[in-house]
Amino acid sequence: MTDIKAQIKEFRIGEKIRGQRQQRRLTLQELSELTGLSKPLLSQIENEQVVPPLATLLKISRGLKVDIHFFFEDEGNRQRLVLTRGDDLRPDLQRQAVNAENRPYTYHSLAHGMRQKHMEPFLVEVKNSTWDDKLFFRHEGEEEFLYVLEGEIDLHYGNEIHRVKSGDSVYYDSSEPHGLVSVGDQKARIVAVLYSK
Template sequence: MKEALASLDLGTQIRKLRNKRDLTLQDLANMTGLSKPNLSQIENNFVTPPIATLLKIATALGVPIGHFFQDSPQETNMVVVRKEDRYGVAKGPHISHIGYQYEPLAYPKVDKAMEPFIVHMEEREAKDIVYNNHRGEEFLYVLEGKLEFRCGENSVILEEGDSLYFDSIVPHGYRGIGGPAKTLAVIYKPA
């Protein structure tokens, strides 16, 4: 797996898109519901945004979330991403607040309604779960380990082989239990 966080440079990509659209940080904050200081930290690569946050930013900037992961976008009906071409996003000490690392699985595809990821969730205390929400739906399939998933007032424990489908507008979060957990996550965002 490539160590491509530095070359991915999410913050610079976001800043360039925001400036291209003549938006201030405050404009983007108003459009996303995120705080101006949080957006500044993201643009300066001090923090890596969780998937849901990146989705809100992408929507506000008028691009699909996959835009941020494309080295060379492919205009085709099919894309193949080889295991050795995948890379992790949100690695390193500056992302400990997120509680997970994610790998985009279909980043070369330009226009798509679904965004699949492999998500590596850290083991953490329930009080440290980070909650996110965004328009759309999500599907999780547990590949390894055990996790707690919380959505609104609901909490469920999922183990290897379990799956979950939910409305992602409701604030949700998860954590590894008894060690890290690895899932396949597919996010659907309506147009």
């Protein structure tokens, strides 16, 4: 099992959040009010004790008025093309979504390093788990595209449940509450692309 704290340090998500918050002269309490996230959770994220899931990062990015890609770009990188080799998706590059509720997925950025992009592509590995309404997310101003590479997922979208199998894809407006779990005998692997309008 990979050392999650080492992953956090590599991606510097907490450092980037603290830097943006301080640049905007916001207290943790003010950022909490802007995002709807608790002050203790924000403190844990900034201190690199917790890696936030994508939905939490989206709330923070809106509160800080930065695009989601800000958390995945290399500040010194001015590339116009990023080629990510399959061999580069080592476990130590995995961003594991962990928080108090322990989200059932891990994700790899497929284009970290590219700056100022509207799309953020990920390879997502989804563990088999039972659906819980705590897995619902919503984020305004975003659209998502999912393509299932392996396994099957149940996509919960509002009051609907869609079984999405290997080879299937789905595109949806992220402002509607949504979430997913892997079903069947194996964990699912999907390509997910988040688009900021």
